[in-house]
Amino acid sequence: MQVKFLIAGVLLVLLSPLYYGYIIKGFTSTWRWVKDWGEDPNYRTYSSFDIRIPKNYSIHGIDVSYYQGKIDWKKVKAMKxxxxxxxxxxxxxxxxxxxxxxxxxRNWREAPKAGIICGAYHYFRPKKSGAWQAKFFLQTVKFEAGDLPPVVDVEELNGVPASKMRIELRDFVRHIEKKTGVKPIIYTGLSFYKDYLQGHFEDYPLWIAHYYQSKLKISKATKWHFWQHSDKAKISGINHVVDFNA
Structure with a gap:
């Protein structure tokens, strides 16, 4: 009789939802530990964002375009x-x-309403006039106090020599600086920067793309302000993966 009661008690525990919840929670924690074991302790997997994020940074953000579709910025702000x-x-x-x-x-209107600090960027085409691209950008974006600096995204030559790209890019950044009084940020990939930009725009803040690393592998003397370290983040309120930045 005692054996029967003992078996019945064990079965009740094993079949309990609480027991399975405890096991699943424990498995998840253990898997995260196993997944990150032996790796840089400053590069941790965050399950809700579904990416690994460098831990030595306290300010995080995203960049978006029409690829992300209609965004619920309140959900973005609430995610933590x-x-x-x-x-x-x-x-x-x-x-x-x-x-x-x-x-x-829509994004420029709704994101600040949700309490997110915003900046706008222009995708640069080296075959086109840098000055005219800058004018077009400023006609579209009305910057206000408290916004992040304007950004120019340059990541391809489009068939022109690197020297020609740099001439047009310089015209772009100089026009933006003249009209806004702010030095624009130059966004580019790490390889593109090293191949074509390094040593040419040292007075301008940089935003560098370099993915899936625990550290941005660039000289400490480089004047970078933002690091795009992943292009696969999952964010509440957005139905498409997103670039993640520190």
């Missing part, structure tokens, strides 16, 4: 895991001399 949350967003505004991102005006 431990000390990681979305503080800022760079929003695509324009490209070349004629293209305006179809979601720019």
């Amino acid at each position: 895991e431990d000390d990681v949350k979305i503080n800022f967003a760079f929003i695509k505004a324009t490209e070349g001399m004629f293209n305006v991102d179809p979601y720019f005006q």
